[in-house]
Amino acid sequence: MKYIDEFRDPALAKNLFRRIESLVGPAGGTKEKPLQIMEICGGHTHAIFRYGLDKLVPAALEFVHGPGCPVCVLPMSRVDDCIEIAERENVIFCTFGDAMRVPGTRKSLMQAKAEGCDIRMVYSPLDALELARRNPDRDVVFFGLGFETTMPATAVTIRKAAADGQTNFSVFCNHILVPPPLRALLSDPQMRLDGFVGPGHVSMIIGTEPYRFIAEEFGKPLVVAGFEPLDLLQAIVMVLQQLAEGRAEIENQYARVVPANGNPHAMAAIEAVYEPRSSFDWRGLGEIDRSGVKIRPDYAAYDAEVKFCVGYGAGKAAGREPEGCRCGDVVKGLIKPPACPKFGGECVPERPLGALMVSSEGACAAYYQYGGTRREEAA
Amino acid sequence: MCLGIPGRIAAIRDAERRIASVDFSGVRRDVDLTCVAEGALDDLVGTWVLVHVGFAMSVIDEAEAQRTLEALAELGEAEEEYAAMRESAAMLEERP
Numbered sequence: 001m002k003y004i005d006e007f008r009d010p011a012l013a014k015n016l017f018r019r020i021e022s023l024v025g026p027a028g029g030t031k032e033k034p035l036q037i038m039e040i041c042g043g044h045t046h047a048i049f050r051y052g053l054d055k056l057v058p059a060a061l062e063f064v065h066g067p068g069c070p071v072c073v074l075p076m077s078r079v080d081d082c083i084e085i086a087e088r089e090n091v092i093f094c095t096f097g098d099a100m101r102v103p104g105t106r107k108s109l110m111q112a113k114a115e116g117c118d119i120r121m122v123y124s125p126l127d128a129l130e131l132a133r134r135n136p137d138r139d140v141v142f143f144g145l146g147f148e149t150t151m152p153a154t155a156v157t158i159r160k161a162a163a164d165g166q167t168n169f170s171v172f173c174n175h176i177l178v179p180p181p182l183r184a185l186l187s188d189p190q191m192r193l194d195g196f197v198g199p200g201h202v203s204m205i206i207g208t209e210p211y212r213f214i215a216e217e218f219g220k221p222l223v224v225a226g227f228e229p230l231d232l233l234q235a236i237v238m239v240l241q242q243l244a245e246g247r248a249e250i251e252n253q254y255a256r257v258v259p260a261n262g263n264p265h266a267m268a269a270i271e272a273v274y275e276p277r278s279s280f281d282w283r284g285l286g287e288i289d290r291s292g293v294k295i296r297p298d299y300a301a302y303d304a305e306v307k308f309c310v311g312y313g314a315g316k317a318a319g320r321e322p323e324g325c326r327c328g329d330v331v332k333g334l335i336k337p338p339a340c341p342k343f344g345g346e347c348v349p350e351r352p353l354g355a356l357m358v359s360s361e362g363a364c365a366a367y368y369q370y371g372g373t374r375r376e377e378a379a
Numbered sequence: 380m381c382l383g384i385p386g387r388i389a390a391i392r393d394a395e396r397r398i399a400s401v402d403f404s405g406v407r408r409d410v411d412l413t414c415v416a417e418g419a420l421d422d423l424v425g426t427w428v429l430v431h432v433g434f435a436m437s438v439i440d441e442a443e444a445q446r447t448l449e450a451l452a453e454l455g456e457a458e459e460e461y462a463a464m465r466e467s468a469a470m471l472e473e474r475p
Contacts, residue, residue: 008449043382046454070381096380096432097463123460123467124433126411130471146432149381153434156413160396201383204429204437227382228450256443257429263436266414360455361381 006051007229016233020240021058027243028194029060036062036192036333037239038185040178041199042069042361043227049366051229057236064333065363067181067285068199070146070174071098072355072362073331075281076321078174079104081311085141085172085304086117092135094128095143097121102358103322125157125171132161132169141304144171148205151175151293152266155273158295158302172304172311173295176280178202179210180291186218190334195239197232198224200254207262208250215248226254273299277312283321283355284328327354330363337367344368383429383436384451384460385444386410391420399423401430404448406461408468410435 007013029035086093132140221242225235280292295303326340347353356362386401427444428435451457
């Protein structure tokens with residue numbers, strides 16, 4: 001159980017909780033039919049559990065943990081493609097550590113490494129490019145993973161590789177975008193969300209404009225938030241205020257870091273290197289229109305999908321998820337993790353079956369680590 | 380990987396390649412400045428930047444940097460990032 005005195009400024013936290021308490025009713029939340037607010041970013045999910053915010057807010061308010069953890073929404077078929085590349089002769093396959101344990105249909109990258117594939121964990125795509133420079137007789141492939149926060153990094157690295165003529169370097173591009181799955185979720189007739197807490201660091205890149213459709217087409221409020229717990233509480237107050245006043249707008253709680261127009265240099269790098277895919281497969285959510293990017297033909301020499309003829313490059317259909325795994329329903333907010341029959345038994349952080357159990361930012365792993373009982377039930 | 384980590388620019392290492400040496404609570408590593416600056420880089424020495432996977436994505440003030448570092452430490456994410464930086468550097472030094 002968490003306590004308010006853990007917050008950086010307990011008096012301010014207490015005040016924010018009081019405002020949430022008083023706004024929930026006017027915003028339309030009841031204990032029987034709680035308001036559902038989705039935090040999109042996995043970093044926010046982690047912070048909510050770490051500070052027990054889900055237990056400290058009134059029962060008339062519920063958090064729905066969104067699709068904003070790139071490791072968690074990575075389909076098994078893409079992990080299979082990684083392994084197919086890593087198993088090729090002469091390849092050094094580089095990945096962020098987060099992706100090592102994600103299960104594929106055959107195995108994870110961790111297992112492939114144990115079986116002898118040359119798989120290296122890197123902190124940055126720059127380190128993968130450096131590895132290519134130091135190993136001119138090997139083919140170095142970087143597993144490009146993440147939302148708009150890591151997308152510019154991969155883009156700038158590809159441009160540097162091109163400028164250097166580093167032809168033994170390529171990227172297996174799995175970069176995905178935050179706004180398209182939100183449109184898909186809002187268009188789902190089963191969906192009953194009341195508002196959103198928007199991601200801080202993604203918005204620092206893309207700005208606040210790309211969320212406008214959420215307010216204008218779907219009539220839902222979204223407030224971009226920092227990931228400090230006080231930022232999150234402040235953002236929740238702002239969402240509730242909008243609901244109580246019948247407004248639906250895109251607001252920015254994190255303006256001290258997020259400019260309304262994002263980072264133009266980063267956006268220019270994204271624009272130069274990538275183009276949208278017609279659709280991309282999301283674990284648990286399926287194919288979503290224009291939700292991922294691929295490397296532009298100008299940089300095809302650096303595109304591992306073309307170079308090794310895998311994934312969408314090979315025209316393969318998406319793989320199926322493991323039998324009984326309900327990650328998809330959790331991501332949509334239809335069930336809580338413990339309602340999945342695999343949760344805590346066949347699926348635990350040490351041996352994840354579903355993707356949401358892999359990363360500390362996945363809703364299932366967070367539930368498993370911090371528990372998910374509400375304060376009333378715990379009392 | 381997803382959350383940026385604050386670091387302080389210690390020196391410009393390669394102006395042409397837009398690379399600086401950045402100090403992350405004692406761990407030093409190369410960071411690309413392409414996304415935070417056009418033209419001369421020298422004025423950036425001493426400033427704080429929010430870094431994603433080796434790329435500075437935003438210039439922030441010191442108070443914001445401290446606040447972010449505390450939040451990351453609470454989430455256990457700061458240590459994870461420093462460990463990833465150290466391991467990546469060690470991996471590059473290994474003999475193939």
